[in-house]
Amino acid sequence: MQEPPKSPDEAQKRALETRLRAALSGIIDPRTGKDVLTGGLVTGHAVRMTDTGAKATITLELPGGPGQQNDRLSAEIEEVVRGIDGIADVSIVQTSHRAAPKSPAPKPAGGHSNPLGLGGKTAEEERPIPGVKHVIAIASGKGGVGKSTLAANLAAAFAQAGFRTGIVDADISGPSLPVLFGLKGRGEFRDGKIQPMEAHGVKAMSIGLLVSEEKAVAWRGPMVMGAVRQLFTDVHWGDLDILFVDTPPGTGDAHLTLLQKIPVSGAVIISTPQEMALADVRRGAALFTSMDTPVLGIVENMAWLTLPDGSRQKLFGEGGVARTAEALGLDMLATLPLEPAIATASDAGRPYVLEAPHSDSAGVIRDIAVQIAAKLALVPGGGDA
Numbered sequence: 397m398q399e400p401p402k403s404p405d406e407a408q409k410r411a412l413e414t415r416l417r418a419a420l421s422g423i424i425d426p427r428t429g430k431d432v433l434t435g436g437l438v439t440g441h442a443v444r445m446t447d448t449g450a451k452a453t454i455t456l457e458l459p460g461g462p463g464q465q466n467d468r469l470s471a472e473i474e475e476v477v478r479g480i481d482g483i484a485d486v487s488i489v490q491t492s493h494r495a496a497p498k499s500p501a502p503k504p505a506g507g508h509s510n511p512l513g514l515g516g517k518t519a520e521e522e523r524p525i526p527g528v529k530h531v532i533a534i535a536s537g538k539g540g541v542g543k544s545t546l547a548a549n550l551a552a553a554f555a556q557a558g559f560r561t562g563i564v565d566a567d568i569s570g571p572s573l574p575v576l577f578g579l580k581g582r583g584e585f586r587d588g589k590i591q592p593m594e595a596h597g598v599k600a601m602s603i604g605l606l607v608s609e610e611k612a613v614a615w616r617g618p619m620v621m622g623a624v625r626q627l628f629t630d631v632h633w634g635d636l637d638i639l640f641v642d643t644p645p646g647t648g649d650a651h652l653t654l655l656q657k658i659p660v661s662g663a664v665i666i667s668t669p670q671e672m673a674l675a676d677v678r679r680g681a682a683l684f685t686s687m688d689t690p691v692l693g694i695v696e697n698m699a700w701l702t703l704p705d706g707s708r709q710k711l712f713g714e715g716g717v718a719r720t721a722e723a724l725g726l727d728m729l730a731t732l733p734l735e736p737a738i739a740t741a742s743d744a745g746r747p748y749v750l751e752a753p754h755s756d757s758a759g760v761i762r763d764i765a766v767q768i769a770a771k772l773a774l775v776p777g778g779g780d781a
């Protein structure tokens with residue numbers, strides 16, 4: 397059962413969320429005859445109370461990407477939400493890259509707020525992660541562009557530099573931290589809390605260590621949101637300077653939960669230079685901006701492959717990430733090459749910054765870490781600059 401609201405703002409927010417859901421469930425996708433909530437086109441929805449009024453953010457996953465029918469539906473959703481009494485502003489964020497769930501979601505065993513079946517408190521009961529100074533989301537619009545690799549390497553670089561560091565793998569549909577960090581076994585539960593594992597001086601927890609992939613893949617909406625929240629609130633993180641979050645690709649429920657329930661200090665977006673990936677960078681940046689989360693910068697990955705003769709082959713085009721960063725007014729933090737040794741180190745459970753600390757790429761990753769620490773005014777050893 398839901399707890400009583402703690403303030404008039406909270407009560408108004410809940411009332412608006414109920415109105416928002418009701419409005420969305422009245423919008424029918426003519427292709428399926430289902431409403432946009434039941435049909436899964438709306439992958440996330442949230443209401444935030446701001447100084448200028450209530451703001452609704454809706455994430456949509458429209459089949460087949462841009463097209464007349466999708467544009468019409470998106471415009472209709474925006475218009476309907478804009479018309480809700482009490483909503484002052486609306487942001488619509490579209491994505492088209494999330495894989496469809498393989499089977500219908502099972503009924504949650506312990507209620508949506510506790511899909512991991514833990515005894516911990518709910519997020520609303522207290523500050524979500526006491527002791528953690530900064531949560532940094534590593535995000536990408538498109539899958540397979542190196543988000544998890546960057547998150548793991550940045551975490552290792554921060555720990556190596558003397559920061560108390562953690563990493564959460566919140567990619568419900570394809571957790572990769574267990575492999576990247578060489579984590580074995582399952583999460584250990586003590587007093588209703590999960591103990592994080594530790595590797596390379598980093599506290600680590602992955603949804604992949606708590607539930608089977610088949611189970612997690614079948615989850616939708618509220619189950620995903622509950623599980624993501626629990627990775628923060630029900631894990632015994634202790635005192636940390638920085639906690640990296642490897643987010644799922646795209647812009648869906650997991651991102652909205654993260655941004656709504658957890659105090660995220662900033663996001664780093666990673667992309668390859670491909671046009672397709674860049675379109676998703678713009679959507680990702682739009683989502684973070686709409687939720688008032690600063691984007692600390694963009695990292696370009698797999699920019700070139702060094703050939704045996706020393707020349708550089710630009711596999712996915714050139715300059716696109718820098719142009720996108722400039723157009724969005726965001727900092728370009730670094731460019732990394734496609735380097736087979738990075739993949740080999742990852743597969744062996746060793747972040748490349750530790751495996752080949754003197755390589756150019758390790759230097760580039762450490763430099764990204766320095767830039768992030770500077771932006772957060774963090775200094776090693778628990779102090780602030």
Ligand SMILES: Nc1ncnc2c1ncn2[C@@H]1O[C@H](COP(=O)(O)OP(=O)(O)OP(=O)(O)O)[C@@H](O)[C@H]1O
Nearest residue numbers: 539540541542543544545645733734735738739742
């Ligand atoms: N700079 C790089 N050079 C070589 N291989 C890389 C590089 N960056 C990432 N890879 C490899 O590319 C693959 C995808 O990387 P990764 O899993 O980090 O991407 P992702 O964006 O997190 O993907 P997902 O969407 O599945 O979460 C992995 O096999 C990884 O080892």
